[in-house]
Amino acid sequence: MTTNIGDIKSAKDIGKSGAPWNKFIWTTCATCNEPRWVGYIKGKPVSPRCYACSRLRMVGDKNIHWKGGRITVGAKGYVMVLVQPDDFYFSMASLYHYIYEHRLVMAQHLGRCLHTFESVHHKNGKRADNRIENLELSQKGAHSKMHNKGYQDGYQKGLQDGRIKQIQELKDLVENQTKQIRLLQWQMQEGNSVGGHL
Numbered sequence: 001m002t003t004n005i006g007d008i009k010s011a012k013d014i015g016k017s018g019a020p021w022n023k024f025i026w027t028t029c030a031t032c033n034e035p036r037w038v039g040y041i042k043g044k045p046v047s048p049r050c051y052a053c054s055r056l057r058m059v060g061d062k063n064i065h066w067k068g069g070r071i072t073v074g075a076k077g078y079v080m081v082l083v084q085p086d087d088f089y090f091s092m093a094s095l096y097h098y099i100y101e102h103r104l105v106m107a108q109h110l111g112r113c114l115h116t117f118e119s120v121h122h123k124n125g126k127r128a129d130n131r132i133e134n135l136e137l138s139q140k141g142a143h144s145k146m147h148n149k150g151y152q153d154g155y156q157k158g159l160q161d162g163r164i165k166q167i168q169e170l171k172d173l174v175e176n177q178t179k180q181i182r183l184l185q186w187q188m189q190e191g192n193s194v195g196g197h198l
Contacts, residue, residue, distance in 0.1 A: 003026045023040040080100055119138050
């Protein structure tokens with residue numbers, strides 16, 4: 001019995017374990033083109049690659065998560081771009097050939113690769129805004145100090161605003177109590193005048 005690409009069979013028909021209604025499709029690996037049986041769910045194969053190829057680290061458009069070479073990583077929102085091994089800035093790349101876009105933009109602006117001790121700061125705090133006018137080169141220690149100074153300045157401003165608000169609340173309280181005292185004094189004087197006339 002010959003098997004052709006695209007044939008769909010049940011697990012029982014091909015000698016696979018599992019429920020008899022499980023379906024499998026005879027298809028080729030997207031990387032090595034070797035044919036094999038693959039689970040078939042909702043009208044498509046479960047995996048486009050065979051086990052051996054899926055274990056290999058696929059770079060660039062061969063990776064199933066390929067997004068054109070520009071990705072946003074993590075909750076912090078930094079953007080990374082893919083560079084090829086023949087690129088002048090490749091020495092700045094990670095193991096997977098990606099460079100943080102803000103570092104690459106600064107390196108291209110300077111015409112040299114950045115050192116590991118150099119840091120690139122986003123002036124407006126938006127990590128996806130990698131225009132050169134929004135970037136500032138500094139050393140890692142200075143970059144931390146810059147952020148800490150911002151936090152300290154913010155804390156001092158908040159502390160000062162809180163004190164000003166507290167002082168204003170106390171002034172309002174004193175003014176209100178002064179009015180209450182004056183009202184009581186007036187009522188006492190009026191009470192004495194009325195009592196004196198009886």
